[in-house]
Amino acid sequence: MMLSHIKVVDLTRDLGAYAGTLLARMGAQVVTTGTTERDAAELAMDQYGKTTSDTPLLDLIDAADIVFRGPEDCPPELSPEALAKRNPKLIDVAILPFDAGRANDGRPATDLTLMARSGLMTIVGDPGRPPLTLPGRQAWALAGIQGAIAALTALNARAADGMGQQAQVSAYRSAVLANYREPLTWEWVGKVGTRTGNLLIRGKSGVRQVWRAKDGWVTWALVDNQPMMRATVARMAEDGMAGELAEVDWDAILVADMPQDVLQRWEGIVEAWLATKDRATLTVLSNKHGMGLSAISEVEDVLASDHLAARGLWEETIVAGKTVKVPGMLFREVGP
Template identity: 55%
Template sequence: MMLNHLTIIDATDEMGVLAGHMFAQLGADVTRLVSAAGEVADPVWTRNVRTVALDDADLPALLQGADILLRNGPLSGVDPADHPHLIDVVLTPFAAIDRPSTDLTLMARSGLLHIGGDPDREPLRLPGQQAHALGAIQAVIGALTALHARKDKGQRVTVSAYQSAVLANYREPVMWDWAGKVGARTGNLLVRGKSGVNQVWKVADGWVTWALVDNPGMMRAMVALMRADDMAGPLAEVDWDTILVADLPQETLKAWEGVVAAFLATKSRTFLAEQSNRTGMGLSAIDQPDDVLSSPHHAARGAFEDFADPVSGRTIRVPGPLFQTSREGVR
């Protein structure tokens, strides 16, 4: 295991639990401290860690033997600075201010909530606790970076879940910094130049991604496939080497997309993905959850494993090891 030489003390709440889980998945010995009120985190993310009641824990002894401490705030009765070897990781909602937050409010403030969904409807939230997860991932990166530089002296790493979410929103902050513009939700449209083109398409047994873009090779490959079924219509006459799709009127693109939609609706995801891999037409099949869980490719790599969920009482499939190599016993 990559990190089986490390000892981690995880004193975070649900904003940070993924950090402890990631360390455990990489082989570290993780002890999670739980308050008297009980565990609040999803049991999926605490399944490979040791749990100790905070009131019963000998914190000075735990920290003395630890490499990394993960926390959201002060720990009663101890000062991490008294343990100079320790990598002290503090994950909070905001960097320098103390204010209430939830994953939803952090997502909204970061701008990630603003860009999801259709333009004529309310914002569409990503599933799960995304801002908390992004903060936890940055906490792991910060901890390992500090550990690499530690030698005989520990460091404090401070991470803001809000800033982590902002950094994940690569487009809107850059647009504001450089153009002074606030972006708008575009839904299923990929906006380039004057117009927008569809990105997700309904096919006979599900959905695929593809778009009318300025890539002559992709366009010719799609049209050739459509012509084989005599369904290319006006697209058969287009010179893709001389036309600029991004400058076409929206009405023209909509008419062309109607032709493409009629063709795609007659084909399966598997057929289209195979043709795309063979001809380079830039199409990808969109997996359904069952496709992901039953994939032979994922099964061969142990991407998912069974977990007896104590909440529902069911056995569910959950993500397996973060990394796995072909070397025996190494994950």
């Protein structure tokens, strides 16, 4: 495995714990000192592949390549300066709620508050309703991903000069960077995004993105993609359900400039047709004819996927006394 020669000491508790898991999934030897009261599903995400050890902590660090630390207070002997003196080749990555030394340094933070401050919750949900957050602990997961990237980047640099590095990752900044569109919109035009629900706003109007199929949900949108629109309407016409859409010259109009009431009328025709097809049938039609449609998988679909199973994605492990299915190795080496 690609990182089997790398030793990691994970001092995190919750925030930052995912960084060590990602390296463990790439084969690194990850020893954790963290304790947590989280449920089995969260432990599977943040602690999978890690081990504990009776070896004194400082001895582990002396032999380590990477150490991950969270926002928890640490004794003087575990400070970045002290560890750098003990092990000059050590890569020391701190994963914190906010940038150290900046305005919010030291303020309490949870995944929920970090998501809210990042702006992601501003654009998630339906208009006129309270903001929503995404499932799981997304800000913490994003920070863990950035922490793993920081460690691997420093590891690559160490291969050139033999020296360790110190890096800091902000969970708040990680979440803001994931919200790629809104910060740029604010910076360039001074506007803050809003919740649009099941609408993709283009031009003067908005078009639906998620639709009910016969056995679940699919994603598709009535947009200015003429080949896609012709392919979809042709399939509807085969079933005698295209209605007035069969008369539309898609090369002569801009969907983004169409009145909202016209779009809603057209979408009603599409909605009726999609509801007659199951997701598998719609997927086959889309792939064959270029309809631009994708099926939305439920959790059960992902776990039961023959495609993913054939690639060895899932592994079973016991976490907190429960058998759970978790993703396996991120990468697999292929022999000659």
